[in-house]
Amino acid sequence: MTTFNISTRGQGLYEFTRDVRAWLAVQGDGDGLLTLFVRHTSCSLLIQENADPEVQTDLRNFFARLVPPTTDPSMSYLTHTYEGPDDMPAHIKAAMMPVSLSIPVQQGELALGTWQGIYLFEHRDQPHQRQVVAYLSH
């Protein structure tokens, strides 16, 4: 078991596939299951395309439109607004995207597809320190 600490600087995707692979490399060669779990309710875990950075920009912009800040008139029915206009939308996005990911490990290697990277999706505007717990079971 380990914890990855990820520093974020506003809304968007932060890849940490390399950190996961580096940790896995010293865990042995067998088959297993890697679980990632994010210890927060205003960011998410995602597996997404790692080839074209435009995909990440588009993802951020889509969800910013689907769940706009509470200053947007369409969101005036929301009540949990005193932690900032990005707070309740962050909780909503955290409900729509994964808090945990389960990735099989084959002979010590992640079973990711060619274009799959592992990301933390930050939903808050301010910088945050995020913790992702990793557990390898067999």
Added chain:
Amino acid sequence: MTTFNISTRGQGLYEFTRDVRAWLAVQGDGDGLLTLFVRHTSCSLLIQENADPEVQTDLRNFFARLVPPTTDPSMSYLTHTYEGPDDMPAHIKAAMMPVSLSIPVQQGELALGTWQGIYLFEHRDQPHQRQVVAYLSH
């Protein structure tokens, strides 16, 4: 392995973190992985903020607007409507939010963050008995 039985009384979030912790307390002290799995297609599992109940109200209201009842004119293209106006929207919400959650267990304790609680999100209007299967692996 155990099953949590959760009684719901209409759409909304029902916390059962305490039940999970009570069961885990008699499973021993080691590291492991807790899996929760809900055996239904019209409710979801969520990990969300447990500090302010307004977050739960806002989540329910957001998803009720994103996926309104089939009586709403904007949903007139839906065909699976004979089990009630809340039925197909419930299936859609169940597709957008988790059916399973994976939570690492460290020395017998859930690796939840400070503000994280475990909820069943009921998407139907009528009272239901919901089953959540819990499995602890090592």
Added chain:
Amino acid sequence: MTTFNISTRGQGLYEFTRDVRAWLAVQGDGDGLLTLFVRHTSCSLLIQENADPEVQTDLRNFFARLVPPTTDPSMSYLTHTYEGPDDMPAHIKAAMMPVSLSIPVQQGELALGTWQGIYLFEHRDQPHQRQVVAYLSH
């Protein structure tokens, strides 16, 4: 560990519960945890109602309206468009629905509810070969 190969012919849900059960039947009788993981970023895994095929049609149509093709004027802000009008919407849907599923196995049987089936949800228009990795842990 095994890999299920699923051929898709356009957007929609493809059930493979039977393949999962057939593989599980030769893995022994104990308790365990089945993990399914899809090795792509433009399709999803879903557990959904398997009783009425209209549910599957409605799911496809809901998400096609929530995340329309990039040819739709409402999506003109998206930039990752050169792989076709269905490509970036596919990545967005893949962010909103599961890439991995965790299903407890009790005495060799999936702990699925009566109406639950396991589906691959294809988000692309063209035929694809999709790989789903299955891992059984104890």
